[in-house]
Amino acid sequence: MKIQSSYxxxxxxxxHAFHGMLPQECITGNxxxxxxxxxxxxxxxxxxxxxxxxxxxxxxxxxxxxxxxKPSQLLEHVAGRIGRCLIDSYPEVEEVDIEIMKxxxxxxxxxxxAGVELHLTNGKN
Numbered sequence: 001m002k003i004q005s006s007y008x009x010x011x012x013x014x015x016h017a018f019h020g021m022l023p024q025e026c027i028t029g030n031x032x033x034x035x036x037x038x039x040x041x042x043x044x045x046x047x048x049x050x051x052x053x054x055x056x057x058x059x060x061x062x063x064x065x066x067x068x069x070k071p072s073q074l075l076e077h078v079a080g081r082i083g084r085c086l087i088d089s090y091p092e093v094e095e096v097d098i099e100i101m102k103x104x105x106x107x108x109x110x111x112x113x114a115g116v117e118l119h120l121t122n123g124k125n
Contacts, residue, residue: 003041003042003043003046005039006039006040006041006042006043007037007038007039007040008037008038008040008042008054008055008057008060009035009036009037009038010034010035010036010057010060010061010064011035012033012034012035013033013034013035013036013061013064014031014032014033015031015032015034015065015068016029016030016031016032017029017030017032017068017069017071018030018071019032019071019072019073019074019075019078019102020073020102020106021073021074022106024106025106026071030102030103030104030105030106031102031103031104032068032100032101032102032103032115033099033100033101033103033113034064034068034082034098034099034100034101035097035098035099036060036064036082036086036096036097036098036099037096037097038055038060038086038090038093038095038096038097039093039094039095039096040054040055040090040092040093040094041092041094042054055090055093059089060086063082063085063086063089064082064085064086066085067081067082067085068082075100075102075115075116076116076118078100079098079099079100079116079117079118080118080120082096082098082100083096083098083118083120087120087122087124091122091124093122094121094122095119095120095121095122096118096119096120096122097117097118097119097120098116098117098118098120099115099116099117099118100115100116100117101113101114101115102114102115
């Protein structure tokens, strides 16, 4: 059996953070949902059942949490930092998909949220 591609994901991570252009967003903050999908070769762990051969969900979460805690004006900047942190922490990462959604954004629209989605590739591979 051969693995064609493999991914690790963290879905619907919830944060209260202070990102945005409006002064009020920097004071009261907003709620966010973050989804991350990491393309990572799992063929070794498929055989070994050893955490050292994969990405720890907890470690990946810590990377995301640290970057979400840092206030930024733009979600694009936050998503880029998350991607950089994951790729720097795990050089074997091939690609990272990051989606950040601001719930109930202050733009006068009736919507679930607004946000960004990035697809990053590791230039080292």
